[in-house]
Amino acid sequence: GESVGLHLPTLSVQEGDNSIINCAYSNSASDYFIWYKQESGKGPQFIIDIRSNMDKRQGQRVTVLLNKTVKHLSLQIAATQPGDSAVYFCAGSGGTSYGKLTFGQGTILTVHP
Amino acid sequence: SQTIHQWPATLVQPVGSPLSLECTVEGTSNPNLYWYRQAAGRGLQLLFYSVGIGQISSEVPQNLSASRPQDRQFILSSKKLLLSDSGFYLCAWAPMTTTNEKLFFGSGTQLSVL
Numbered sequence: 001g002e003s004v005g006l007h008l009p010t011l012s013v014q015e016g017d018n019s020i021i022n023c024a025y026s027n028s029a030s031d032y033f034i035w036y037k038q039e040s041g042k043g044p045q046f047i048i049d050i051r052s053n054m055d056k057r058q059g060q061r062v063t064v065l066l067n068k069t070v071k072h073l074s075l076q077i078a079a080t081q082p083g084d085s086a087v088y089f090c091a092g093s094g095g096t097s098y099g100k101l102t103f104g105q106g107t108i109l110t111v112h113p
Numbered sequence: 114s115q116t117i118h119q120w121p122a123t124l125v126q127p128v129g130s131p132l133s134l135e136c137t138v139e140g141t142s143n144p145n146l147y148w149y150r151q152a153a154g155r156g157l158q159l160l161f162y163s164v165g166i167g168q169i170s171s172e173v174p175q176n177l178s179a180s181r182p183q184d185r186q187f188i189l190s191s192k193k194l195l196l197s198d199s200g201f202y203l204c205a206w207a208p209m210t211t212t213n214e215k216l217f218f219g220s221g222t223q224l225s226v227l
């Protein structure tokens with residue numbers, strides 16, 4: 001089955017810096033990956049997703065990179081702002097877990113003004 | 114546009130009492146529906162998912178059950194709550210397609226079993 005984990009449970013950055021949050025997965029059959037942002041007491045909000053036929057995808061101030069060789073993906077946030085402070089989750093699905101996202105444990109991002 | 118409603122937002126229940134959490138989706142038909150649980154604000158665990166009315170798949174053995182009496186209604190229940198049932202419960206939906214898609218989450222229910 002899918003196993004999705006994160007390298008670091010917390011990340012602190014200064015306002016204006018770029019943030020990089022990493023994630024590893026174990027199921028080579030996974031073909032869809034997604035990043036969510038969750039603020040305290042709220043449901044996760046979609047940030048960006050990527051399919052396995054791509055290596056990189058960009059959104060507004062965010063970029064997701066996928067390295068299928070080492071089963072690793074990352075979320076890059078440019079010019080991090082205090083409003084970006086939240087817990088960030090990566091998730092993946094595919095293969096026998098079709099239609100079901102398996103989530104990592106989350107990284108707490110704290111942005112200092 | 115599609116919206117998902119989940120209630121109540123918070124719930125405090127005594128051990129041994131029953132539970133019913135409701136989730137409804139608007140603006141879409143035949144969605145896949147999901148119940149996740151989140152402990153201590155970290156990590157989401159899939160509890161149940163449904164691909165149609167009356168079709169429920171359970172991911173983990175537990176004290177909870179789910180039902181889908183209508184296309185856009187998903188209910189999480191328990192006959193007798195345990196202390197370990199405390200947590201943040203999230204309902205989610207996704208379009209029913211042939212490819213994996215992102216889930217859209219509700220606002221969650223914080224359940225405290227005392």
